[in-house]
Amino acid sequence: MEKFSDWRDKGTGISPFMPIPPANSSVPVKYVLGPIWALLKIVPSVFLFLLSSLCWPVGFLFRPVLRLLLLVLFNVSEIEFLADGVKKSNTKQIDSRRPDKGQLVFVNFSSPLDCLVLYLVSKSNNCSFLTADSRGNLRKLNGLLETFSFALAQPQLTYQSAAPVDLFKLKNSVVFVLAEGTTTNNRSVLAFPPIDLATVYSAYRNTFEFKAISIKVLPPSLVTTPIPRSTVSYLYSHLSHLKWDVNFRLKSFDLGDLKPATIREKLSNYGSLKLTGPDLDVAKKLSFISAYNKTSRRL
Ligand SMILES: *[C@@H]1O[C@H](CO)[C@@H](O)[C@H](O)[C@H]1NC(C)=O
Ligand SMILES: *[C@@H]1O[C@H](CO)[C@@H](O)[C@H](O)[C@H]1NC(C)=O
Ligand SMILES: *[C@@H]1O[C@H](CO)[C@@H](O)[C@H](O)[C@H]1NC(C)=O
Ligand SMILES: *[C@@H]1O[C@H](CO)[C@@H](O)[C@H](O)[C@H]1NC(C)=O
Ligand SMILES: *[C@@H]1O[C@H](CO)[C@@H](O)[C@H](O)[C@H]1NC(C)=O
Numbered sequence: 001m002e003k004f005s006d007w008r009d010k011g012t013g014i015s016p017f018m019p020i021p022p023a024n025s026s027v028p029v030k031y032v033l034g035p036i037w038a039l040l041k042i043v044p045s046v047f048l049f050l051l052s053s054l055c056w057p058v059g060f061l062f063r064p065v066l067r068l069l070l071l072v073l074f075n076v077s078e079i080e081f082l083a084d085g086v087k088k089s090n091t092k093q094i095d096s097r098r099p100d101k102g103q104l105v106f107v108n109f110s111s112p113l114d115c116l117v118l119y120l121v122s123k124s125n126n127c128s129f130l131t132a133d134s135r136g137n138l139r140k141l142n143g144l145l146e147t148f149s150f151a152l153a154q155p156q157l158t159y160q161s162a163a164p165v166d167l168f169k170l171k172n173s174v175v176f177v178l179a180e181g182t183t184t185n186n187r188s189v190l191a192f193p194p195i196d197l198a199t200v201y202s203a204y205r206n207t208f209e210f211k212a213i214s215i216k217v218l219p220p221s222l223v224t225t226p227i228p229r230s231t232v233s234y235l236y237s238h239l240s241h242l243k244w245d246v247n248f249r250l251k252s253f254d255l256g257d258l259k260p261a262t263i264r265e266k267l268s269n270y271g272s273l274k275l276t277g278p279d280l281d282v283a284k285k286l287s288f289i290s291a292y293n294k295t296s297r298r299l
Contacts, residue, residue, distance in 0.1 A: 003295065007288045009188065009276040016184040016276055017288045020221040025241070034240035041239045045073040059125030067120060074113060074223075074238050076246045081121045084253040084266075097252050098123045099174045104167070104200075104208040106255070107215055108189055108267045109178040110224040112234065114215050115147035117248045118176055126173035130165060132181045133158045134282040136194035138165045154228045154289060155182035155282045167200070171207050179263065181282050186220040189267045191278040192260045201258040210255040212266040214273075218247045227289055 008015050025034065048069040055061035070076040082088060083097035099105050101124040107114070119127050129147040130138050139159045141147045167175065180190040201210075217223045222237065222244050253266035264275055 004288070004291065007280070007284060007291075009274075009280055011277050012188065012274040014188045014274055014276055016188045016190060016280060017226045017285050017292075018185060019226055020185050020224065022219075022221040022237075029242055033242060037242060038236060038239035041072065045069065045239070048072060062125070063120065066116060070113070070116060070120075073235070074246055075244060076113070076117070076248065079117055079120060079248045080250065082249070082251045084251060099127075099176075099211065099213065099252070100124050101126055101172050101174055102208055104175045104177060104204065104210050106177045106179050106210075106212045106263045106267065108180065108184075109151065110183050110186060110215065110220070110226070111217060112148040112151040112225060113217070113223060113246075113248075114151065115144050115176070117215070117250070118213070119144060121250055122174050124174050128170050128173045128175045129178065130175060131178040132193045132195050134181065134193050136192075136196060138177075138195065140165050140170075149231070150178075151183050151225050152229050152231055152234060155285060157282060157286070167204055168207065175208070176213075182285055183225055185224050185226040186216070188274045188276045189264050190276055190280055192264070193281065197258040197260060197263075210258055212253045212255055212263055214251050214253070214267050214269050216249040216251075218249075219244055222246065227292055 004015060004018060007017060048065060052062060052065040052069055055065050081094065081098065083094050086093045086097065088094075099118070099122040107118065109115075115127075115129055119125075127144075129141040129150075131141060131150065132138050134157045137159055141150055179192045179195065181193045182190075184190055222241065223246060225234065251269065255262060255266065265271065267273070268275055
């Protein structure tokens with residue numbers, strides 16, 4: 001779309017914030033079958049949601065309920081976890097590479113469901129999620145619900161009065177870092193805000209193992225949220241469609257160092273995904289949202 005060419009990456013021509021339009025559904029599906037299907041799915045979904053909040057403190061009960069909720073509400077039929085350099089068939093090796101406590105894991109984050117899936121593939125029940133503002137200050141998100149909402153919300157330029165995150169306090173959990181600071185569509189990895197990774201590396205290399213996990217989700221048009229949406233409209237689009245099968249493919253990489261170039265190379269799966277330049281950042285995304293608001297705001 002020409003009118004959004006200001007938010008296109010100069011080098012690659014990619015528009016990382018442009019929502020991917022869903023295939024149009026036919027009139028009967030949109031106005032009759034969809035709403036009926038949504039009504040039918042609401043009851044079991046609410047039941048599973050309440051059950052999961054009851055089970056929450058007990059990991060071995062919470063996990064299967066959360067998995068079932070993802071299946072019923074979001075039709076997530078498959079979550080595949082692979083490790084870089086390990087054959088798919090070598091499940092023992094792959095399981096040993098699952099995220100665990102004492103690891104700092106950089107991820108390319110694009111949807112509210114990502115945090116739930118990351119929790120499910122982890123060995124530890126203790127997961128923390130960090131993100132960064134445009135100045136590179138890290139902020140801890142409060143649990144799965146806040147991380148879910150974070151993916152639906154407008155990014156913030158700066159976090160006021162947030163105390164610096166003390167990573168030592170998190171050493172008994174898996175710490176996931178949403179290093180791009182905001183969500184994008186599935187087309188690229190953004191340049192990181194200026195997080196002081198050199199200091200993180202020297203201060204914590206004896207406390208944490210460093211990893212990266214790339215998250216690929218299909219179909220991106222339904223699942224990813226590059227621009228803000230209300231929770232209700234997001235849930236409704238999942239409840240009311242009749243045909244999408246949602247699949248997650250995650251791949252884990254070991255990180256020898258914490259240079260942004262290294263992390264982004266791994267997140268792009270050795271360049272299979274494009275890297276966009278430094279001018280497409282959180283501030284640029286806000287101006288995109290504002291322009292998008294004016295012209296093509298949907299429901
Ligand atoms: C979970 O992580 C928090 C923060 O790191 C820590 O205080 C708590 O002891 C951990 N719980 C378990 C069971 O490891
Ligand atoms: C992103 O999603 C679109 C639409 O499903 C797909 O055609 C495209 O190949 C995807 N791009 C990447 C880099 O995965
Ligand atoms: C859910 O996914 C399955 C494939 O696993 C597909 O056959 C089915 O149509 C999907 N259901 C809905 C409601 O999208
Ligand atoms: C994350 O990275 C993987 C591997 O490079 C890619 O396939 C996937 O589309 C990316 N996801 C997003 C939302 O950019
Ligand atoms: C876009 O629109 C939403 C809803 O109308 C509003 O809350 C948000 O602040 C707007 N964002 C920008 C950057 O203008």
